[in-house]
Amino acid sequence: MSRRSVALAAGALVLALAPAGCAAGPAASNDMPAGTAQRVTAERVLKVTSVHEETGMTLLEGPVFLDDGRLHLVDVTAPTGEPKVLAVDVGTREVDAVYTDEVGAYTSAQVSPYDGRLYLTDYAGGRIVSITPDGTDPRVVADGQVKGRAMHLDDLTFDDDGHLYVTDSSPVAYPAGTADGRVLRFDRHTGRPTVLAANLPNPNGISFDLDGGALWVSLLDANRIDRLVLDETGTAVTAGHTAIQVDGGLAQTDSNAVDAAGNLYQGMHGIPEIRVYGPDGTHLTTVSVPDGHQGLLSATNVAIRPGTTDAYVTVSGPAGGFVYRFDALAEGVRQSNGG
Template identity: 55%
Template sequence: MKRLVISAVLLALTACGSAASPAATPKPLKVTDVHEATGMTLLEGPVFTPDGSLLVVDVTAPAGEPKVLSIDVGKRTVKPFFTDSSSAYTSAQISPYDGRIYLTDFASGAIDSISVRGDDPEVFFEGKVDGTVMQPDDLAFDPAGHLYVSDTRGHDDPLGDDRGRVVRIPRDGGEATVLAPDLPAPNGISFDAGSEGLWVSQYAENRIDHLGLTVGGKAVATAHPAVRVDAGGNQVDSNAVDAAGNVYQMFHRQARVMVFNDRGDHLKTIDLPVPDDGDYSATNLAIRPGTREAYVTVSGPSGGFVHSFTALGRGIRQSNGG
């Protein structure tokens, strides 16, 4: 039975950066208000569905209020898409294997799925992985539809113990395996442009690691810190990759996106305009497939917003959710 866990822990699920801002971005779209029951709103996991709708999850939405929302970015309208009584969804992505939407539930440690119509909910995976229940944050699919999940255990640990993991779950929901243990609270996770390895954003160390995988993706062949990120005293959050292989890094408690190439060079920083009433987090990004239209989820004291800007490269499946 799932149990909703809304607490200060959820404040640490998202992430910051540096450098100069480009030209002004279009006016952001307000999606949610702060929930009276939970005292906050936290948008995550933007993903475009086949009909062109942009879905986002609201991590802190209370029972019965929309946990997943659907946005028409052209008409700038928002409507409920899916809810339940217990989840705290932190990401969303569409499987290339069965076309369903997969959602990471930080509250229960499970992975749920729903149809692209917002119905037919199923628990895809639950239980322990190597003896421990996950705290799943983001996910990525390989081309065959197997899941790779950032288990961000330890992100709220004042001792800073490296207890996080990258977990692989077969597309049929079979036995999950730990690909990489003892990590400093991994958060963002995306395949590189060639689907040969994973970019993993380490929340507790403000760096992006590259994990090269063996053929079939069942083990890590190489692992190294690839980018050291200046997070200004805050933390890195989700990431995404465009068709050119550029890595987009989002942040907790700062409305900023930093872009690096696949060699680790800093290419650009996008500072997003937000109200001057407290900290805002730019948590996650989707680039509409085949275009350079980028959409970022941003949340803070005035509510949850979607900002847009022009990406450096075209959107691909790895840019769409996570």
């Protein structure tokens, strides 16, 4: 999720950064020189939300296609009583409210391959909540502390067996605190958490690679993407390094997704762009919104409809929350859909 912080205070959500700090391994810059990557302009599909008077903003995240063909989104800063999960028919441009509650600030969404339910990370409440595709039967999957620290959950993904992997952001704003963000795993059978990685500078996006043996984790406060290799059980990291160093300037690395060719689609907070990298770290494409589309500050996340190259981006700012479309470099897979 792209944000400055997410906290409930006096009925408003405030965006905050977490601390920068130590790396998982030696930095290695794989950005190509400026001007060498292809540039693609996305087309606007529709406006989904307007700025909420109560919170002073709107922030769309977590795009995921469900079996009904609609693109489901979360609005991180939606106040009580307004939709926090929405469903968009990208063909008819119709938007339906799916779910709301009184306390959640939901930052990501993905469908479990095990039970077909929609799982949401609640950054403000430190919870994982699941709902049915139609927005009913909410269940708290995980909450409370892990290893003595409250969770600040951001993005999530599933392995093929339905075990849940999530980024746990740094709770103290950079530069005041230390880099203590984490990557957590929750066992599908027991719900038991495992800390896979720690001391990270605000981990945000998380996706498995094509083989399912490693995670791509973007670090908001370091503008880098780490590769974490897992053991055969998926319960421990056997190796990790900085795979891609992103030249973000005023922008920061947000959520990400992977296509059928293994390309990594990296959302940016602070500029409405998606940076696309090959599995070897080569900067292949930059996707941006058209010139003249003012009041847009971030392109937080992308979903590629599985089996197609139809890619949809959540774009937000003072102008509102929008969905844009572009042609992906390869077809969508499960790791392209949500998170």
